[in-house]
Amino acid sequence: MPELPEVETIAAGLRTLLIGRTIRAARVGWDKTVARPAVAEFEARLPGRCIVNVSRRGKYVVLQLDEGSLLVHLKMTGRLLVTSAREPLDKHVHLALDLDDGRQLRFHDTRKFGRVYLVTDPAEVTVGLGPEPVAVDFTAADFRRLLAGRKGRLKSLLMNQEFLAGLGNIYADEALFAARLHPLRQASSLTPDEQDRLYEAIQEVLKRAILERGTTLDDSSYVDAEGHAGGYQESLAVYHRTGQPCPRCGTPIQRLVIGGRSAHFCPHCQVL
DNA sequence: CTAGGTGCCTGATTGC
DNA sequence: TGCAATCAGGCACCTA
Numbered sequence: 669m670p671e672l673p674e675v676e677t678i679a680a681g682l683r684t685l686l687i688g689r690t691i692r693a694a695r696v697g698w699d700k701t702v703a704r705p706a707v708a709e710f711e712a713r714l715p716g717r718c719i720v721n722v723s724r725r726g727k728y729v730v731l732q733l734d735e736g737s738l739l740v741h742l743k744m745t746g747r748l749l750v751t752s753a754r755e756p757l758d759k760h761v762h763l764a765l766d767l768d769d770g771r772q773l774r775f776h777d778t779r780k781f782g783r784v785y786l787v788t789d790p791a792e793v794t795v796g797l798g799p800e801p802v803a804v805d806f807t808a809a810d811f812r813r814l815l816a817g818r819k820g821r822l823k824s825l826l827m828n829q830e831f832l833a834g835l836g837n838i839y840a841d842e843a844l845f846a847a848r849l850h851p852l853r854q855a856s857s858l859t860p861d862e863q864d865r866l867y868e869a870i871q872e873v874l875k876r877a878i879l880e881r882g883t884t885l886d887d888s889s890y891v892d893a894e895g896h897a898g899g900y901q902e903s904l905a906v907y908h909r910t911g912q913p914c915p916r917c918g919t920p921i922q923r924l925v926i927g928g929r930s931a932h933f934c935p936h937c938q939v940l
Numbered sequence: 941c942t943a944g945g946t947g948c949c950t951g952a953t954t955g956c
Numbered sequence: 957t958g959c960a961a962t963c964a965g966g967c968a969c970c971t972a
Contacts, residue, residue, distance in 0.1 A: 669965070700948090727966085743966050745950085760950095779949045781966065820942055829967085836966070927943070929965070 670742040672801070672834030673877035674890050674898065675724050678748055681893035682729065682773075683722040685750045690718045690768040691733075698762035701775065703783040710786050714738075714765065726797045726833030730790050739785040739793050740775065745889045746782030749774045778889065797833040802874050811867040815855060822858075822866070823851035824927045835870070838883055841907045841932045843869045850940040851924065851931040876903065883907075906932040 670678065694714035696702055702710045713736070721732040729748060731738040740748060753772045757764065763775035763784060775784065785793045799806050799814070814832070818825060825831050826840040835843070844851050846869035849862060858866070877883065882898030884890050885908055891897055905915050910923040914934035924931045 741966085744964080777949095778951070779965085781949065818941095824943085827966085928945080 669744055669836055669838065670746065670882070670890055671727060671836035671839050672724075672874055673839070673880075673900065674882035674892075675727050675729055675742065675834070676878050677881045677892050677898065678742075679722050679724040679729050682731070682748060682750065685771075685893060686719045686722055686731070686767075686773065688719070689771075691715060692766040692768055694766075695764045696762065697757075697764070698780060700780065701762040701777070701782065701784055703785045705786060710784075713786060725790065725794045725800075726829055727836070728790075728794060732790075736786060736788050737790045739787065739790055741783050741785075742777070743779070743781035743783070745779040746775065746777040747889065747891060748893055749776055749891075749895060750893050794833075796830050798829060798831045799833065801832050801834060801870050802878070808864050808867045811870075812860070812863050815858065815863055818855045820855055821851065821926060822849055822853045822855055823929070823931045825855050826870075827927075827929065832870075834874075837929055838904070838907045839870075839873055839877065842873045842877075842905060845869075845906045845933060845938060846873055848937050850938040851926055851933050852940055876900070906934060908932065 691714045694711045696707050696711060699707050717733040717735060719731055720734055723730045727741060729740040750771055750773055753766060753770055760776050760778045761774045762777055765773040767773060775782065787793060799810065822844060823840055826835050826843065827837065843866065847866040849866060877900040880898055880900035880903065881892060882890055883900040883904065884897035885901055906921050909921045909932060911920050914921055914937060917934065917936045919934055919936035921932055922935050
């Protein structure tokens with residue numbers, strides 16, 4: 669699942685591959701992939717547009733064009749791949765953009781949950797997102813302020829994109845383990861020390877995962893823009909490790925369902 | 941406000 | 957071996 673570190677890696681790869689390229693043609697293979705505008709307008713507006721920058725906001729990849737922006741949310745299984753236009757298209761490619769250097773930017777998505785948005789201003793899509801957790805100006809004091817007055821379980825709160833942008837199931841679980849906080853813990857019950865631990869844990873986990881170019885699990889389809897897997901799966905302490913020993917104390921990792929999502933934790937290190 | 945349920949999808953896994 | 961049912965999961969959307 670592409671979360672912040674994976675999307676960051678994809679965006680960085682696309683930046684070097686795509687800046688300065690002009691889009692020659694756009695072909696949509698699965699209409700629902702295009703969230704807006706209508707497919708016909710989407711395909712008509714892209715040819716001739718030049719890609720001037722590529723960035724990330726939350727879990728969105730943002731392709732800034734000379735006119736407007738193309739935002740991509742990869743959801744569960746989406747991939748953005750740059751390949752030669754000669755490479756055969758497989759059935760999961762739902763959008764292909766022909767570039768002026770003979771290559772193609774392809775949106776590949778087996779589950780078809782991913783969406784693309786062609787808009788004038790990226791904020792039209794990202795307006796509801798919370799702060800960027802790894803921004804240099806996002807401090808522990810900012811995090812404490814963000815937590816103030818928040819109710820609900822930590823796991824659900826960390827997954828809420830309006831609270832913080834970019835954490836998903838993997839990194840929410842890993843950050844809670846690193847902070848030694850139980851996923852069912854009420855956000856309003858955290859002591860100042862626990863709030864700071866959670867802030868530091870989020871920083872540490874995300875930054876390390878970005879360095880490792882994201883997490884590629886056996887059953888996950890994440891790869892970067894050139895098709896390469898990430899390396900952070902080697903560092904996972906709890907996610908997808910039900911029944912395996914906690915790296916800190918050896919207790920078997922447990923799995924719970926919270927708000928319809930799986931939550932993995934060490935019952936010894938993360939006490940409620 | 942939070943919590944819970946449903947739908948969107950398909951490949952992998954499980955059950956018989 | 958084959959086929960059907962179940963599951964995973966981000967997020968929008970709905971109800972309590």
